[in-house]
Amino acid sequence: MCGRFIDPNLRGTEIEHSEIGIDPFARRFNIKPTQDVLIRPAEEGQFAWARWWFIPVWHKGEMQEWKATTFNARIEEADAKPTFRAAWKYGRCLIPAGGYYEWTGTKGQKTPHFIQSAANEETLWFAGLLSIWNDMRTCTILTRAANSDVEDVHHRMPVILNADERDAWLAGKQDKDLGAGASLRHHIVKSFGIQDDSPELIEEV
Template sequence: MCGRLVGGNLTQAEMLAIIENFVYGKTSIDEDARQPATGWNIKPTQSVSMIRQKDEGYLLTTARWWFVPHWFKHDVKDWKQTTFNARIETAAEKPTFRTAWNHARCAIPAIGYYEWTGPKNDRRPNYITIQTNVPMLFFAGLHSTLPDGTNTCTLLTREPSKQIAHIHNRMPVLMTQDELNGWIRGEITTTVAKNSLGMGWEGRFKYHEVNKIGRDDDGPELIEPIE
């Protein structure tokens, strides 16, 4: 699973400048979107930045990180299923995610994430990112727009890379540049997505244990290696 993201302090304008080097088409900013959460401890139900297709290009907007299907007619807080993550192996067939899989794919940009390991009464956080020249990662996701206009999203997860399998038995789907465009545009088939999407970073993961993180803690010191 992936339950905490690290967004850093990039502005949307800075994100846009990076994104435009990765996508094949013009990207615009949704001026009416809610401000995304930033910082080093982003949690489910907060608003996160999201890239989705818009006409022939892309839109940088925001969504509530806890997916609610488009057909749900009540307040998002009334949705009781745990859907901030979705398993890539089964999402295409699940009634909750099926429509989004076929018609509403997205990417969630961040700089890394946390995963916990160890015994249940002494779980220790690890900061995980990728060795790359670009200060941004792209997590594969699905999104929805509810009748009241609220955008929601989920992060896809899969079996982990061998390099980080000792930390957790799942990892978020982190896309390469070619995967990013193909995924958002719906050009990556379900079979290819299940088999290989997000598996192109083997050997390039960077990770280390960090100090325990409180619910409301924030700041760049959260991702510093534990001494």
């Protein structure tokens, strides 16, 4: 799964703020579900903001009445799930990140790990699904079985796409093995609270 991640470092990259049409924003190091996250929708081609907690277009109630936990979706079954299958066809997106967190250990004694790229490209590109509900963009991060780089931390991982896979995903490719070859590394970080947010959160201990 992926329940916390950090903003990508946009400075000096091909997705500098001025290039993506997004006002400059302070980089966040503890992004939580229901917060707005940066996405690149397939249809629009331009970067945008979306609420990280997917609500399908057919939901008729209020936002708080959507009770399902939909900040993640399993790539193995998203195409068949009523909640996600329309977005699988028509709402694909990319969600850039500088890394994400997972925890090991038992409840009350969990150890956080920061997971980041071990390849030349610093930014991780998560495969996502986008739903525009009541004129609000909402999204989810797709997950898959963990590869050997991170399986010692958690049995699931985000679907992290290389350059070729990003194009294929946005074009509608049905391959559910996407992201298997992501090159990642991780280290232990200090425990932190829900409201903590600073670069120190990702420092190795």
